[in-house]
Amino acid sequence: MPVWVEKAMNKEEMKRYESFKQKFFHWFLAFQDDGPFSAAAGELLALLKEELALEQAVFYLYDPVRAAFYPEAAAVGTPDAGPIAADGERKVAVVDAGGPHMAARLFFMLSDETPAMVELMYRKDGGFDERLLWEIRTDLARLFRKLSAVLQGEGEEKRYGQLHHFAAKIHSSMHIDVVLEEIIRTLQNVYPSFTYHLLLSHDNHLRGNLPIKTLVLDEREKQTAALRAFLTGQVQCEEMEAPPRSVLYAPIKGVQAVYGVIEIIAPYAAPFPKREIHFISLLASTAGSALENAKLYEQSRRLVADLQLINDTMRQLNARPRLHEAIEYMVSQIQQSFGADEVGFFLFADGKRELLPGSTPFFFDHRSEPYIEWVEKRRQSGNDILFAGDVCVSAFGSFRSIMAAPMQQNKETKGLCIALASEPYRFTFEMFKLLESLVQHSTLAFMNAMLREELEKMVVTDYLTKLHTRRYLDEVIQTSMGSDASGALILFDIDNFKQINDVYGHQTGDGVLVQVAETVRANIRDGDVAARWGGEELAVYLPKVPLSDAISIARRITEKVREQTIPTVTVSCGVSWWERQGCEDAKQLFKRADAALYMAKETGKNCIFVHDDCHLYKV
DSSP, X not given: OOHHHHHHHHHHHHHHHHHHHHHHHHHHHTOOTTSOHHHHHHXXXXXXXXXXXXXXEEEEEEETTTTEEEEEEESSSSOOOOOEEOOTTOSEEEEEEETTEEEEEEEEEEETTEEEEEEEEEXXXXXXOHHHHHHHHHHHHHHHHHHHHHHHHHHHHHHHHHHHHHHHHHHTOOOHHHHHHHXXXXXXXXXXXXXXXXXXXXXXXXXXTOOEEEOOOOTTSOOOHHHHHHHHOSOEEEEETTTTEEEEEEEEEOSSOEEEEEEEEOSSSSOOOHHHHHHHHHHHHHHHHHHHHHXXXXXXXXXXXXXXXXXXHHHHHHTOOSHHHHHHHHHHHHHHHHOOSEEEEEEEETTEEEEOTTSOGGGGSGGGHHHHHHHHHHHHTTOOOOEESSOOTTTSOSOOEEEEEEEEETTEEEEEEEEEESSTTOSOHHHHHHHHHHHHXXXXXXXXXXXXXXXXXXXXXXXXXXXXXXXXXXXXXXXXXXXXXXXXXXXEEETTHHHHHHHHOHHHHHHHHHHHHHHHHHTSOTTSEEEEEETTEEEEEEETOOHHHHXXXXXXXXXXXXXXXXXXXXXXXXXXXXXXXXXXXXXXXXXXXXHHHHHHHHTTSSSEEEEOSSOEEEO
């Protein structure tokens, strides 16, 4: 080609390029800076295509993960071109695009950390001078950098304005729900094309339709980037493989602790720019501060409510002097306050574990044994945290949540309270600490109720024989004669008891008395009352029985005493009986039974005499 033709073509190219520069000035004056960078880049490329008579112009950004340039904007339509591999250190490259087209690739840095490239597609018969391509590359690099800076500045101003609004709103609220909702709303405004989640621990119940996922804190699992962010309080980044995405984890950090992690997934695989990481860190730390304040506020309210619960519970327990009533109330209170399905109270005495009445029926069943053993193993190993959010179902049963609190008095463990729930993570650690406090305060009430019942039992129980006292027997007979239709009184006297004491000693004599008492107790009904009448005399009152049954019981007891005592002793027996048609009182009933016993002793002993209303006779 003649030199004058090449110079003419360069002059024509330069003329078109100068026209582009002039029109760019007018375009930039009318440029709307509130749109995304890709849209602005597309407008700039369209102007370039029109003025330079190009077939197409495409803007690319470099993806370091895949080591290739990917289309970001185009002069015509959407950038559907494929990736282009990096071309070493070259700044300008002209390649044959196939057919009648050529492509000029102009490489430059969009920012200090972001390589970019513009590809100009043109016909082979209308090529560009290499010097012009270098000039276009230099100018486009400056144009795109300035365009990016302008849009970035506008974007930064808007984003930080939203951050200011976000901070003002969440710090004016003392509700955790509002803070979490505002975090999501701000993320939607700032990163509309991104995907994001809030990763929270199990103690934060899932709230509404917010994109919240549970943060798994399992030492057995491999430590993930999300968990590292939570544990270290530092931003973590990672790359997803399928589909290729960049993921950033920002800890929601307050002054006292880290409360969760914000997970942000970019729609591409390019690393997050430093300015993006800085902004997200600010948003997360602002959210952490507000969340901490809201949690402290809720914690203070919860502490007040917990103190109120403890005070109300103690007042109700003190109004229930019976142990089973106190246990029933506590079981109901724990079920209501903690959402427990089953509650059991156990007492430790003489090396044994006793299930207290008032516990839920499940603990009286063998199915409860795995849960009780789990608690006992942890307790015996010295583990104070008797708490599990999700136990293995196959190893236990249908209940997934467990917490237990010891009943302690004067630093001594008196018993244990176990609560179960079928829902995993039903109990929070705060609930566990509250249960410990509640059980600790209630233990004194339980011990007082047990002591009161023990004292009452001692008042109406003979110390040696463990039978009831005569005073208690008198009260029972008085009550029975006022409400029942009939009843019988049997008096027993151990024959020749003085000789037992003289021959074997008083200790053996006491042992014989205990043996006879146990024989009497073993041969009467649950509703019958056995008592020590005095000395070696015992008494049994049989409410609502006919005289014939009373005689049969007296005969059976005398035979059993003769067969089972060591050394062998016999008893004399006096029986009296009453019915409603009569007009006698308890004193007369005692008098007739005593008279019958006297006759049995006087007529040879080891026999039974009966004194009914009219007759005194030997059986």
